[in-house]
Amino acid sequence: MKVKILQWHAVASWTWDAQDETCGICRMAFDGCCPDCKFPGDDCPLVWGACNHSFHLHCILKWVNSQNSQASQQQPQCPMCRREWQFKA
Amino acid sequence: MDEDYEDGHRFHIDDQKNKRNLEIGEMDVDGSNRETIFLKNNYLVKNIGAVVRDLRSLGFTSMTEDAYASAIFSLLKAKVHNLAGDDYRALVLGSIKDWIQAVPLQFLHALLAYLGDSFDCDSMSSGLKSPLASRPSCYPGIDFPSEGLVRWQLRLEYFAYETLQDLRIGKLFEIIVDYPDSYPAIQDLKQCLEYTGQHSKLVDSFISSLRYRLLTAGASTYDILHQYVSTIKALRIIDPTGVFLEAVGEPIRDYLRGRKDTIKCIVTMLTDGPGGNPSGLGNAGDSLLEELNRDSENQESTDYDDDINSDDKQAWINAERWEPDPVEADPSKGSRNRRKIDVLGMMVNIIGSKDQLVNEYRVMLAEKLLNKFDYDIDSEIRTLELLKIHLGESSIQKCEIMLNDLIDSKRTNANIKASLPQPSLSGSKLGGTDVSLDILDATIISSNFWPTIQAESLNIPASVDQLLCDYAKRFHEIKTPRKLLWKKNLGTVKLELQFEDRNMQFTVTPVHAAIIMQFQEQTSWTSKNLAAATGIPVDTLNRRINFWISKGILAGSAGSDSDDHVFTIVDDMNTNGLIHESSEGLLAADEEGERSVASVEEQLRKEMTVYEKFIIGMLTNFGSMALDRIHNTLKMFCVAEPSYDKSLQQLQSFLTGLITEEKLEMRDGLYFLKK
Numbered sequence: 087m088k089v090k091i092l093q094w095h096a097v098a099s100w101t102w103d104a105q106d107e108t109c110g111i112c113r114m115a116f117d118g119c120c121p122d123c124k125f126p127g128d129d130c131p132l133v134w135g136a137c138n139h140s141f142h143l144h145c146i147l148k149w150v151n152s153q154n155s156q157a158s159q160q161q162p163q164c165p166m167c168r169r170e171w172q173f174k175a
Numbered sequence: 176m177d178e179d180y181e182d183g184h185r186f187h188i189d190d191q192k193n194k195r196n197l198e199i200g201e202m203d204v205d206g207s208n209r210e211t212i213f214l215k216n217n218y219l220v221k222n223i224g225a226v227v228r229d230l231r232s233l234g235f236t237s238m239t240e241d242a243y244a245s246a247i248f249s250l251l252k253a254k255v256h257n258l259a260g261d262d263y264r265a266l267v268l269g270s271i272k273d274w275i276q277a278v279p280l281q282f283l284h285a286l287l288a289y290l291g292d293s294f295d296c297d298s299m300s301s302g303l304k305s306p307l308a309s310r311p312s313c314y315p316g317i318d319f320p321s322e323g324l325v326r327w328q329l330r331l332e333y334f335a336y337e338t339l340q341d342l343r344i345g346k347l348f349e350i351i352v353d354y355p356d357s358y359p360a361i362q363d364l365k366q367c368l369e370y371t372g373q374h375s376k377l378v379d380s381f382i383s384s385l386r387y388r389l390l391t392a393g394a395s396t397y398d399i400l401h402q403y404v405s406t407i408k409a410l411r412i413i414d415p416t417g418v419f420l421e422a423v424g425e426p427i428r429d430y431l432r433g434r435k436d437t438i439k440c441i442v443t444m445l446t447d448g449p450g451g452n453p454s455g456l457g458n459a460g461d462s463l464l465e466e467l468n469r470d471s472e473n474q475e476s477t478d479y480d481d482d483i484n485s486d487d488k489q490a491w492i493n494a495e496r497w498e499p500d501p502v503e504a505d506p507s508k509g510s511r512n513r514r515k516i517d518v519l520g521m522m523v524n525i526i527g528s529k530d531q532l533v534n535e536y537r538v539m540l541a542e543k544l545l546n547k548f549d550y551d552i553d554s555e556i557r558t559l560e561l562l563k564i565h566l567g568e569s570s571i572q573k574c575e576i577m578l579n580d581l582i583d584s585k586r587t588n589a590n591i592k593a594s595l596p597q598p599s600l601s602g603s604k605l606g607g608t609d610v611s612l613d614i615l616d617a618t619i620i621s622s623n624f625w626p627t628i629q630a631e632s633l634n635i636p637a638s639v640d641q642l643l644c645d646y647a648k649r650f651h652e653i654k655t656p657r658k659l660l661w662k663k664n665l666g667t668v669k670l671e672l673q674f675e676d677r678n679m680q681f682t683v684t685p686v687h688a689a690i691i692m693q694f695q696e697q698t699s700w701t702s703k704n705l706a707a708a709t710g711i712p713v714d715t716l717n718r719r720i721n722f723w724i725s726k727g728i729l730a731g732s733a734g735s736d737s738d739d740h741v742f743t744i745v746d747d748m749n750t751n752g753l754i755h756e757s758s759e760g761l762l763a764a765d766e767e768g769e770r771s772v773a774s775v776e777e778q779l780r781k782e783m784t785v786y787e788k789f790i791i792g793m794l795t796n797f798g799s800m801a802l803d804r805i806h807n808t809l810k811m812f813c814v815a816e817p818s819y820d821k822s823l824q825q826l827q828s829f830l831t832g833l834i835t836e837e838k839l840e841m842r843d844g845l846y847f848l849k850k
Binding site for chain 2: 087088089090091092093094095096097098099100101102103115117118124125126127128132
């Protein structure tokens, strides 16, 4: 007997593979989305900093913007380790 | 009454006899030849008139009236039963009224005229007109209705209303079963009740027939729900304020709450339409939800047609429309929430909360989506949009994400295939089967938003595994840095078994596919070896392999060890029938375990186990506690993650579970630790 596969419809789940469960800023799951978004995945991506900490893009942008608007004129810092925040290339 | 008269009143016997003749003569009167027959009967009327007058002069005025009144009433009653009968598809009230005009009133008119009453009344009432007489009505062949005649008419009509009402109330259960075909009967009943005001009669009689005929163990939950929906619709016509519906609906709701499959049935009814209804009671067409939606659209268009959205105006209109609640209204229940009768709302009311409905829907949706071959989700999107209207956007957010995952998967799937044209084709010629990426489709889910999915270990065939690897790699390249995690036990596989003399096609789960593919190289396996090769636990394997045995592809026999079976491929068609029969029973058992998504109860159980320790601790300290006390204590103390957000019913079912596990016991409504 031979088995011929005509079609195989598989199921998978995706993950950001961020080595952590939740975003340090909004405390929502990385594989979920930030509080402002409705749909996870492409609509609410993750970003990594030079310090290897990751956040929802929208969360860290909010943070960076709020730091920039403060009078101190400092470079924004990573909210987790206080190193200067730079997006990982 | 007859006896009263018969002793000694010869006249009366004549009177009755005459009237009988008259009745028979007039039974089949219709409008056209009314006049001629009437003339024929003039003689009879005169006879009766003479008798009545004689009796009156003897001082038996009220008795004589009672006599002919009761004869007329019994005639009328027979007429109503005859006209209304068991046919609910026609309005009968109108024809009954016509008949009252045509037959008994004509007779009474003639009789009263003969007795000279009508003249008396007319002259009397010219000065003092009764409000009853001012009622506009037309009397064929009678120019000036006397007050006596009008009284008679009202009396007869009231009697007709009451008779018809009693008749319809007695059959209300059947009428509602037939709804919407029985709409005319409902209309009639509504008019009757407006006249007689005996709504409470309806409620009592309907509730008792519900208890007797519907709310029994023999009725399927679908049937009960259908009857409930029809009841809501029918009673909404009779009583727009919903007061009686409240009273009637309560026993049904109470009963349904005690059934385990209620939520599931409601969700199926809402989403699947008649297809999901095994008893075939639903009318052809679309789901209940579609119908509700049409309903609400209709309602809205009539409600707000001149709405310029000025609140003042709307308030004024509402104020003008205000009507007091019927006397029977239960004052303890606010009148606000009963204003709007929303069928879906009343269904949700059975379940207890919207969330439970949504949860159940989500599990069913997940099951449906995961077993799809293509990415066609149009009908699901439509259902979801309708649910959104009724339940609000936020509560079904997760379901929306699930559907979105399917749409995304379709796009990603196409992307991956387009970007990986040929190399995999040559690379995956393993194990003698040619498999290319063309045969592989994937549904990629955002697992956080799906119900808990049951993961099972499974070693899928190397050729397919290779494909999955390629696919995942490609996904990682396209969607860096995202990765795919395969749920290898989920999905569907279409495969063809090629025997020497025949080919057979099957659509199966990956587990079944993995099992059967092992038989390509080796025609006979022991269950232990097969379990090791496929990576499935032996007992699961034994359950799953029944599918192939039932199809007559494999045959099982006891091996050397008592719990080790040997499975062999069946190449011979002739033995199929025999094997098929013997394994029917096993198949049924197998299908129950086939769900890929954890059911709501299982999920709840998992969530509740966190609180088990709290509950045990509480009971150790306090000795015994009532259900609501446990509930309140949990609410008070479990505020940190995960905070306690379960309903009283959910807690109760969990505690019942603990009782069956013999961890707790319950006496007199109090829970104890089992010693």
